[in-house]
Amino acid sequence: MEKAISTTKRWFNLFLEILFPSKCLGCNKKGEALCENCINNLRLAERPTEDKIFALYDYRDPLIKKAIWQLKYHHYPHLGQKLGESLYFAFLEEINEIRMFSQGSPICIIPVPISHDKRKVRGYNQSEIIARNFCNCGEKNLFEFKKDIIYKKINTIPQARIENRNRRLQNIKGAFLIKNEEQIKGRTIVVIDDVTTTGGTLMEIMKLLKHSGAKKVIGFAIAH
Numbered sequence: 001m002e003k004a005i006s007t008t009k010r011w012f013n014l015f016l017e018i019l020f021p022s023k024c025l026g027c028n029k030k031g032e033a034l035c036e037n038c039i040n041n042l043r044l045a046e047r048p049t050e051d052k053i054f055a056l057y058d059y060r061d062p063l064i065k066k067a068i069w070q071l072k073y074h075h076y077p078h079l080g081q082k083l084g085e086s087l088y089f090a091f092l093e094e095i096n097e098i099r100m101f102s103q104g105s106p107i108c109i110i111p112v113p114i115s116h117d118k119r120k121v122r123g124y125n126q127s128e129i130i131a132r133n134f135c136n137c138g139e140k141n142l143f144e145f146k147k148d149i150i151y152k153k154i155n156t157i158p159q160a161r162i163e164n165r166n167r168r169l170q171n172i173k174g175a176f177l178i179k180n181e182e183q184i185k186g187r188t189i190v191v192i193d194d195v196t197t198t199g200g201t202l203m204e205i206m207k208l209l210k211h212s213g214a215k216k217v218i219g220f221a222i223a224h
């Protein structure tokens with residue numbers, strides 16, 4: 001039933017999008033979910049993240065907070081497209097660097113999963129939307145989108161709700177499960193998340209992938 005509701009909601013959003021085309025979330029300019037000007041004015045992430053994790057925007061910027069919230073709860077596909085594209089163009093250097101390790105095979109792109117229950121309610125995973133759009137920016141065979149590798153086993157408390165860093169790491173420990181390991185052995189991988197707080201979720205997944213034989217793993221997030 002919940003699934004039916006969210007599917008209806010998605011169709012409804014699509015219908016609205018056709019009837020009333022996108023307006024910029026920041027300045028209301030017609031035509032785009034986020035206009036070039038507003039994107040260029042977003043505050044970039046400056047606070048350090050964990051090693052091998054790269055975050056693009058500062059989550060304290062109200063517009064980026066609003067954009068992620070809209071994408072997460074209101075399935076705003078054009079926003080996902082904009083954010084995925086921004087991520088790709090911002091981290092071209094890091095992509096080129098990891099590409100050197102891949103020796104000609106595509107770089108695996110893995111979105112941070114949400115639990116089965118959450119997916120049932122929301123109908124989609126926002127990180128998956130960002131990751132798919134990120135993949136679409138690359139030339140043919142540069143990326144390989146993979147969503148059947150990492151699964152979330154349990155419902156954890158949202159990381160942002162926990163103040164203590166150690167408790168956050170504890171909260172996420174063992175929350176993920178890896179499947180189809182043979183597909184990632186010796187591969188280079190970019191894990192994509194929407195928001196990273198302490199980097200705990202990304203680190204946990206990156207560790208799991210490394211232990212399962214991935215050659216090189218890095219993480220990208222829209223905001224930090």
Ligand SMILES: [Zn+2]
Nearest residue numbers: 024027035038
């Ligand atoms: Zn704008």
